[in-house]
Amino acid sequence: MPSFDIVSKLKKDEVQNAVDNANRELQTRYDFRGVEASYNFDKTKNTVKVEADEEFQVQQMDEILRMKLVKRNIEATAAEFSEITRSGKKSIQNVTFKEGIDKELAKKIIKIIKDAKLKVDAKINDDIIRVTGKKRDDLQATIALVRESKIEQPLQYENFRD
Incomplete structure (x- = not known):
């Protein structure tokens, strides 16, 4: 997945x-x-x-x-x-x-993803948010969505796996 x-x-x-x-x-x-x-x-x-x-x-x-x-x-x-x-x-x-994603920011990011009704699942692991989905296109749409949102902290997207 x-x-x-x-x-x-x-x-x-x-x-x-x-x-x-x-x-x-x-x-x-x-x-x-x-x-x-x-x-x-x-x-x-x-x-x-x-x-x-x-x-x-x-x-x-x-x-x-x-x-x-x-x-x-x-x-x-x-x-x-x-x-x-x-x-x-x-x-x-x-x-x-600033370094790492705190709990409040993680919840805000997950809420943005869920409100968009994309077919992905986002979970918090310490200061990392893992996003999984069935299609690669859904994941790319999620990255675009999070980039467009007004978040006050620089984010990177790593470990993209098919």
């Missing part, structure tokens, strides 16, 4: 490369000369810490990071930018990256 998995995975290597490229750009930009500004990526927490002297500099750094993420094929919806906080002489912002 044909099936596929809906997953949400983050390419941590690509995020690390984007952060490294953003740090390199900071070193070459004229408006950041003499400013202590940096990006720090924590792979265990999937967060990037953005630090600069002033709040407007952090906002500029956000744009640099977004551009570098897009160049590395990381969707903008994967990053969640927190409020800019002031800590002593530094302005700090944390950028959190």
